[in-house]
Amino acid sequence: MAWRWTARRLVISAFVLFHLSALVIWTMPRCCIKDRFAGPYYYYVLPLGIWQWWAMFAPDPVRDTVVVDAEVVDAKGIRHIFEFPRIADLPWWSKIPRYRNPKFSNNMANEEYAKSRHFAARHAVRQLGLGPEAFPVWVSMYYKVKESPPPGTAFADPMAPTRVQMLERFEFTSMKEVRP
Secondary structure (H helix, E strand, C coil): CHHHHHHHHHHHHHHHHHHHHHHHHHHCCCCHHHHHHCHHHHHHHHHHCCCCCHHHCCCCCCCCEEEEEEEEECCCCCEEEEECCCHHHCCHHHHHHHCCHHHHHHHCCCHHHHHHHHHHHHHHHHHHCCCHHHCCEEEEEEEEEECCCCCCCCCCCCCCCCEEEEEEEEEECCHHHHCC
């Protein structure tokens, strides 16, 4: 019986050590240590949404509304648009479990999260439900940036143009490439 308790404590301790090291490596500024050891943590940190992004905090937080979309062009030249979830369009009870989505959108332009863009492009193709005859497909990930209202005003100008910024393009030759 004592060996079970010891084994359980070792497993829990290993997980806590792994989790804390993931957070420390992830939140440190860009350096050779982070470049060397962050790779394995991508598969743990990104899907759980526990990554950090310091531009969210003072003294200069992000003030614009950013959404990410994917345009998928199939082998026949048909365009399909996949809109990633927008928190503002959801009722309040649906917003609570998705509070990390805006952080996901803001991180997409950061070169450190290039793997996230690839995962998101694959996700977009899967969600569109394209059949095998649609391949190869080309996926364009892009930002839509809408400026927030200036301080002291209640509403943004509804006629202000939305800036569109291309993030990256991907080509998937078969359904095999987009499956997890």
